Amino acid sequence: MSDIADVAKRLLLGRPVRSEKLGHTLLPKRIALPIFASDALSSVAYAPDEILLTLAVAGIAATAISPWVGLAVVFVLLVVVASYRQNVHAYPSGGGDYEVATTNLGPAAGLGVASALLVDYVLTVAVSISSAAQYAASAIPALRGHETSAAVIAVVVLTVMNLRGVRESGTFFAIPTYLFMALIGLMVVTGAVRYLAGNLPAAESAQFELVPSAAYDQGLMGLAGAFLLARAFASGCAALTGVEAISNGVPAFRKPKSRNAATTLLLLGTISATMVISILVLAQATGVHYAADPQAQLTLDGGPIPADYDQHPTIGQLAQAIFTGFPPAFYAVSAITGLILVLAANTAFNGFPVLGSILAKDGFLPRQLHTRGDRLAFSNGILTLAAAAVVLILAFDAEVTRLIQLYIVGVFVSFTLSQLGMIRHWTRELKRQPDPRTRARMKRSRVVNGVGLACTGSVLVIVLLTKFTHGAWITILAMAALFVLMRGIRAHYDRVRDELSLDDVSAARALPSRVHALVLVSKIHKPTMRALAYARASRPSVLEAVTVGVDADEVADLTRQWEALDLPVPLRVLDSPYREIGRPILKYVRSIRRESPRDLVVVYIPEYVVGHWWEQLLHNQSALRLKGRLLFTPGVVVASVPWQLASTAGQTGLEGEDYVEGRLRRY
Structure with missing residues (x-):
């Protein structure tokens, strides 16, 4: 029986890798980009949807400002990317936000950041895989009604791929990630050309009218309108998730590690920002109407829409309109978007095990999470993440709209505390640095982190105010529970260490009579x-x-x-x-x-x-x-x-x- 299990394990995961081969698993930038940036890039698939979906409550007039909401999101994204480029140079050991907060703000702040990141990584997998299942169902009618099962299977497949090792999984994921960038780029360029030529077709939902809810019959006027606008901005900020993963994964890069990580961050920010704003502009140009409840919020010539209308995600509607007359392009975009959403979870599969390993080394998580498997991956961390994500997918029935309300709270907690920690870092370093040029560079870095703190802190407040009653309280509760649990684990390890340590009396009695x-x-x-x-x-x-x-x-x-x-x-x-x-x-x-x-x-x-x-x-x-x-x-x-x-x-x-x-x- 053990022989059969061993053969099955080798077929799935490959041959064991010797410890001295660890250096061969380090990533060049061309492989690191799809591994660490797939989460941020995949937000193109659901961040615009969430902005449009939230604004749809106030009617068509509200959706007209979606590109401006997207522009605000892009501004925050670029500020955070610039801030994290400072982080990877100052703290290249892989601790990321946890190390920054612990070193500069104290262990409690560091543990708070760690709790937020661990919860966010689990949500990243759940949201990305659930969104991928919805895209797959829109392209493959046979999957409709079976999105939850498809999502669980996707998590299992992704887990097996990551258990094979970081480099091998990265090579496998690189092709679809680059193909996604190419197809979205082709769609954006084609759409822009057709718009300038005056022959850009309307989206399938453009024929419908959005009916505002009773509370927003005046559009975005008043306090309620401002609150809805803030909610849309908060939902769109899901585009920022994944940026922190690179700061946690610096040790996985080839030398020079910090420079390669910073370059990858710059590429991530530029590509993701361009895609998000382009999708929203094209959605406005083609008249995309995206609603949480199409049968209730959409009308056709004043009457109900067809009962069999199946609402496609924004990218699906854009691809269908822009590539009119060429269905293979539509199916290619839908398929590769669904696939990139699956691969987006791979960012979490690289970030969670590394962070878990660091926390286990510090005594805040079980020691087993610090152990590498025979493929040199942190196998126990990968399995823990997969199990937690499957539980969430089953609990929320793979519905992105329900899961997204839990999202981004954790990541903005870590963003904010990290920026505050970096400001303290530069302030402390300035006191010890006599060189004028170096001091000038440090002051510029402190300004960047200061702007980052203002942006991420503001977004965190908005997220908490607008999403707390919609499910964000669950995330906060999970973070608090994890914080208490990790403190308890550390207290246990400290208690055991003190109990087992030798003093003069116990050393004298170490040998029995x-x-x-x-x-x-x-x-x-x-x-x-x-x-x-x-x-x-x-x-x-x-x-x-x-x-x-x-x-x-x-x-x-x-x-x-x-x-x-x-x-x-x-x-x-x-x-x-x-x-x-x-x-x-x-x-x-x-x-x-x-x-x-x-x-x-x-x-x-x-x-x-x-x-x-x-x-x-x-x-x-x-x-x-x-x-x-x-x-x-x-x-x-x-x-x-x-x-x-x-x-x-x-x-x-x-x-x-x-x-x-x-x-x-x-x-």
Whole structure:
């Protein structure tokens, strides 16, 4: 069975990679861009949708200002990109916002940033995959109604690809990411040319009219209108997610790491900003009307729209209009957009495990998250992220409109605290830097981070005000719970460290005064003789065999055999009037400890090693229960003495071949 599992693992993940090959997994910029920028680039697929969807509540007149809302989003995006270019130079170790906040604002701020980022990474996967499932359903009618199942399958596939390793998954994802950029670029250029030529067709939804809700019959006038405009801006700021992933992934770049990361950030910001504003301008030019409830919000000549109308996402409507007469282009854009949304989650699959590894190293998460798998990826972090994302997808039925309300809260918390931390960083460095040129550069950097703080702080306030009752409270609650959990984990590790650390007294008592060895005997057979031999080889101060007198006849037979074999170890029979096995042994062990508290008691337990799971049910049950109770007894060591039964032959997985380093990895 283990051989089959190992073969399946190798087919899915590939051969193990030696530790010294870690340097070969580093990424050039051409591969790093699709890996780390796919999240930000994919926002082109849903950020414009969310802006239009929010403004649609106030009618057609409100959607006319969507390009201006997009322009505000793009401004914040470019400011954040410029700010993070400072971060990757100042803190290239891969800690990103967590390291910036911890170093400059204190551990509590750093842990708050870490909580926000971890939650945001999970939401990135859930939102991106759910959006991809909706795009796939718009292109493939058979998938309609099965978006949740398709999203879960996509998460599983993405998980397997990332378990194969960062570089290998990046190479696989590079082609569709560049193809997405090319197709969106072609669509934008074609649309611009047709618009200038005066023959740009209208979108499929342009024939409909948007009916404003009763609260917005006056459009965007008044406080309600301003609040709706702020909500649209907040939803559009989903375009900024993914920018922070590069600062967390600097160690994955080839040297010079900081320069390559900064260049990739610049490319990400330029491409993403151009796409977002272009999509919104073209949506306005083609008359795209996108509503949360088309049957209620859209009308046709004053009456209801067709009952079978299926609303396509904004990019789908644009592709259908711009490439009129050439359906393959529409299907190509829809398919590659759905695929890039799946790959957008790959940004989180690279950021979450790295951040989790750093937090585990600092003691805030379980140590297992710091362990690399046999493909040199942080396998446990990848699996944790996948499991959390699947839970969210199932809980929200893969509906982007519901999930998006939880989104971007975490990332803007980390943005804001990171910018504040960088301002303190430059202020501290300026006090120690005498060189005028360097000081001038630092002052410019501080100004950039100051503008970034103002922008991201303002967006955070807007997001909290406009999205709190729409689901953002769930994100805040999750961040708080994760913060408390990580503090608890760190407190546990600190408590264990203090408890196990040596002081002068404990060092003096580290070695016991004597060793009292007990060999548990149920019958005289080969496992018993092996346990006796092992115990004697350890040369304890006191050695005795112990059996429990449950059945008088069996005890008498055992005693006669013991004496007949003339074994050089005394046999002690413990009385058990209630036919218990564990309690008499525990009482005897504790009596030894009471008489000699500095003695070490070693209990040798003969144990069968079986080859089949069902055999385990037939053996070792008494030994398992006894070991569990002895482990909680101070001053007692439990030594299992294995005896391999014939069914264990060929169970190690290494028979007939040389040992391959990394085959059995440490957990």
